[in-house]
Amino acid sequence: MKQILKILLTVILLVVVAILLLSVLKKDAPIVVVKGNLAQKPLPIKLNKTNDTECAMLIKTTRNAAEVVAPDGRTWFFDDPGCMVKWLESKPFKEQVKIWVHTIDTNRWIDGKKAKYGVKDHTAMHYGFGAREKENNETIDFKQMQLRIYRGETLANPKFRAKLLGK
Amino acid sequence: MNPLFLNNQVIVYLFSEAALLALTILLFAKIVKFLWFWDFRSYSNRQLKLEKEAYLAMTIATLLFTLKSVLLIFFVHTIDKLSLIIPGAMCAAGVISANSYGMDLLFIKLTVIFTLLLFLIANSYDLQAKTYPLFRFKSWVLIIASGLIFIEFFLDISYFTHIDTSTPVSCCSALFGNLEGANPLPFGLDITKLLLLFYMLYLGTIIALTLETKTITLLTLLLFGVIAYYGVVYFFGTYIYELPTHKCPFCMLQREYYYVGYLLWGSLFFGLFFGVIWVIMSQVGYNITKAKWASMLLLTLFVALCSLYVAIYYSKNGVLL
Amino acid sequence: MVVVEQLNRWYTIDKKRHQILKDISFHVKRGDFVLLRGVSGSGKTTLLSILAGLEKPSSGKVLIDGEPIAKLPDIHLSHFRAKKVGIIFQHFNLIDSLSLQDNVLVPLVALKIGLQEAKAMAERALKSANIAHKSEAYPTKLSGGEKQRGAIARAIVADPPLLLCDEPTANLDRANSLLFIDALHKLHQEGKTIIVATHDPIFDAIDFPHTIIDLKDGQIV
Numbered sequence: 063m064k065q066i067l068k069i070l071l072t073v074i075l076l077v078v079v080a081i082l083l084l085s086v087l088k089k090d091a092p093i094v095v096v097k098g099n100l101a102q103k104p105l106p107i108k109l110n111k112t113n114d115t116e117c118a119m120l121i122k123t124t125r126n127a128a129e130v131v132a133p134d135g136r137t138w139f140f141d142d143p144g145c146m147v148k149w150l151e152s153k154p155f156k157e158q159v160k161i162w163v164h165t166i167d168t169n170r171w172i173d174g175k176k177a178k179y180g181v182k183d184h185t186a187m188h189y190g191f192g193a194r195e196k197e198n199n200e201t202i203d204f205k206q207m208q209l210r211i212y213r214g215e216t217l218a219n220p221k222f223r224a225k226l227l228g229k
Numbered sequence: 230m231n232p233l234f235l236n237n238q239v240i241v242y243l244f245s246e247a248a249l250l251a252l253t254i255l256l257f258a259k260i261v262k263f264l265w266f267w268d269f270r271s272y273s274n275r276q277l278k279l280e281k282e283a284y285l286a287m288t289i290a291t292l293l294f295t296l297k298s299v300l301l302i303f304f305v306h307t308i309d310k311l312s313l314i315i316p317g318a319m320c321a322a323g324v325i326s327a328n329s330y331g332m333d334l335l336f337i338k339l340t341v342i343f344t345l346l347l348f349l350i351a352n353s354y355d356l357q358a359k360t361y362p363l364f365r366f367k368s369w370v371l372i373i374a375s376g377l378i379f380i381e382f383f384l385d386i387s388y389f390t391h392i393d394t395s396t397p398v399s400c401c402s403a404l405f406g407n408l409e410g411a412n413p414l415p416f417g418l419d420i421t422k423l424l425l426l427f428y429m430l431y432l433g434t435i436i437a438l439t440l441e442t443k444t445i446t447l448l449t450l451l452l453f454g455v456i457a458y459y460g461v462v463y464f465f466g467t468y469i470y471e472l473p474t475h476k477c478p479f480c481m482l483q484r485e486y487y488y489v490g491y492l493l494w495g496s497l498f499f500g501l502f503f504g505v506i507w508v509i510m511s512q513v514g515y516n517i518t519k520a521k522w523a524s525m526l527l528l529t530l531f532v533a534l535c536s537l538y539v540a541i542y543y544s545k546n547g548v549l550l
Numbered sequence: 551m552v553v554v555e556q557l558n559r560w561y562t563i564d565k566k567r568h569q570i571l572k573d574i575s576f577h578v579k580r581g582d583f584v585l586l587r588g589v590s591g592s593g594k595t596t597l598l599s600i601l602a603g604l605e606k607p608s609s610g611k612v613l614i615d616g617e618p619i620a621k622l623p624d625i626h627l628s629h630f631r632a633k634k635v636g637i638i639f640q641h642f643n644l645i646d647s648l649s650l651q652d653n654v655l656v657p658l659v660a661l662k663i664g665l666q667e668a669k670a671m672a673e674r675a676l677k678s679a680n681i682a683h684k685s686e687a688y689p690t691k692l693s694g695g696e697k698q699r700g701a702i703a704r705a706i707v708a709d710p711p712l713l714l715c716d717e718p719t720a721n722l723d724r725a726n727s728l729l730f731i732d733a734l735h736k737l738h739q740e741g742k743t744i745i746v747a748t749h750d751p752i753f754d755a756i757d758f759p760h761t762i763i764d765l766k767d768g769q770i771v
Contacts, residue, residue, distance in 0.1 A: 064440065070432075086417055
């Protein structure tokens with residue numbers, strides 16, 4: 063009896079290890095879009111497993127991250143508010159979306175259309191617009207930020223950067 | 230002032246925790262003294278006094294275990310009640326995740342109860358011998374327990390002071406729901422493999438306990454704990470709620486589900502506790518068959534309860550979710 | 551049988567230390583009959599309580615049958631007392647609401663003995679203490695001498711090797727005191743180790759071999 067149990071236990075352990083190995087080694091495709099977010103709430107981002115739809119980079123931190131939720135519940139993720147604005151520019155539903163940005167100063171998700179944006183921040187794709195909850199004399203609002211990106215007046219533009227930073 | 234501090238249950242909870250903290254500080258001081266001065270062979274006044282004080286320490290530890298267990302249930306219940314006040318929360322899930330301290334707090338609470346239970350069992354075996362052979366071992370267990378209780382109190386305060394009642398929190402479906410695309414399971418598992426592991430590890434644990442192999446028992450127990458948690462949240466829970474999209478470890482604690490969550494999680498945690506206690510105690514030379522049997526029994530109850538929900542759903546509806 | 555070394559007992563009241571027993575050391579061999587003599591307040595009762603495991607010493611070693619009784623965990627202590635030590639008190643300490651037989655059964659509770667066997671043991675003890683005819687009576691209906699014999703029956707019911715008596719004749723008249731000493735003598739002859747704390751001069755006249763320990767102000771003189 064004891065022998066049988068021992069063999070059984072060994073088999074079970076081998077199967078468990080095999081299942082775990084198979085699962086771990088299998089690469090997950092990165093998340094691009096999540097469906098069904100009808101409440102239009104900010105979703106927790108699975109870091110390093112979620113793709114920025116615009117620049118196709120993996121999102122490594124929630125700092126400066128952004129999310130766009132379409133009225134049908136589809137949700138997209140971004141590592142830089144700049145990416146989000148660029149991506150949204152061509153979308154037919156761009157006026158109906160809910161935008162969430164993660165703030166630098168209060169460290170939480172707020173409505174991107176009401177947020178204030180700095181112009182000289184370090185962001186993942188170097189656009190420089192970090193979201194803030196509180197206004198200061200250097201911040202601009204969402205509409206202005208959008209315009210600047212459309213015009214290319216961002217830190218990613220060397221000429222503009224030299225002008226802005228005085229170098 | 231955070232309006233949460235005006236909630237009756239929160240006030241009762243925090244004051245009870247503070248009172249227990251005071252007891253823990255007393256206990257900690259005594260134990261440090263024991264570890265420093267204890268010399269059972271001596272007949273000096275100091276040693277005889279320490280032996281008397283050891284009884285005080287044991288009584289405090291027993292009281293701590295009882296009250297901490299009651300307070301854990303009370304805490305979960307409070308959190309559940311707070312979901313009515315905090316915008317966005319529909320059950321304890323949202324409240325506990327209102328800040329980053331919540332889940333840590335819950336985890337440390339379970340660890341505290343585990344260490345105190347380990348102490349109680351070690352203590353009863355220690356007293357059955359005449360020379361306190363486990364005195365140093367059980368004292369160290371209490372040192373660890375008091376350390377954990379100190380951290381727990383810090384987290385208690387941090388947790389309740391950092392709940393912002395003006396910002397909506399997420400509800401359980403946003404926290405645990407995988408909506409679509411994202412895989413919330415650990416090790417990249419899918420549901421089929423998760424269930425396979427669940428039953429395999431349960432069987433493995435029972436066999437390992439029967440064969441009394443310490444290392445393998447510990448390994449299977451811990452792994453089963455992790456897998457069982459995900460198994461309940463992402464599979465068995467949906468049968469309790471009878472809704473394929475409802476994935477939450479907390480809603481089942483509510484009246485709508487006959488408070489079955491307390492039984493389910495209780496049998497899982499205490500099953501794991503007794504198993505680990507069996508391993509630790511056999512490591513120090515005590516083979517406690519009662520703990521072993523309790524572990525097997527509780528884990529079997531847990532697995533049976535989980536499976537029963539699926540079976541009942543299937544027999545009623547003829548389909549799976 | 552009894553080893554006492556460097557035994558001290560003191561109480562601290564208002565930060566002042568009251569020494570009851572000071573550096574007591576003595577040995578009692580199995581089968582000895584010991585008289586512990588001293589005036590009231592010399593520490594006899596405290597010493598006896600410590601030997602019985604009812605009280606703990608402040609420091610020092612007390613071994614009964616090789617067991618350090620002051621250091622035993624509580625669950626062992628009650629078992630130890632029930633099995634190894636019989637105690638006869640000055641005021642008999644019988645429970646008024648229990649019949650004599652039930653009083654005698656009380657020490658057996660800690661030993662977890664079945665009722666049938668326990669009753670047989672109680673009957674034997676009552677017989678050898680010459681009080682079996684009153685086993686159904688309640689202590690309030692008994693005379694001083696009868697109560698004392700009941701107390702003896704209770705002390706010996708578990709057949710302990712050591713008997714401790716604290717002023718056993720203080721509440722007895724002369725005739726009953728002599729009867730009591732006879733009973734003790736009989737038990738001594740059966741091989742029991744007996745320690746009697748007393749200041750009753752009637753014990754000076756006993757004519758069988760015995761050891762005397764004189765206590766004064768908590769010290770052996």
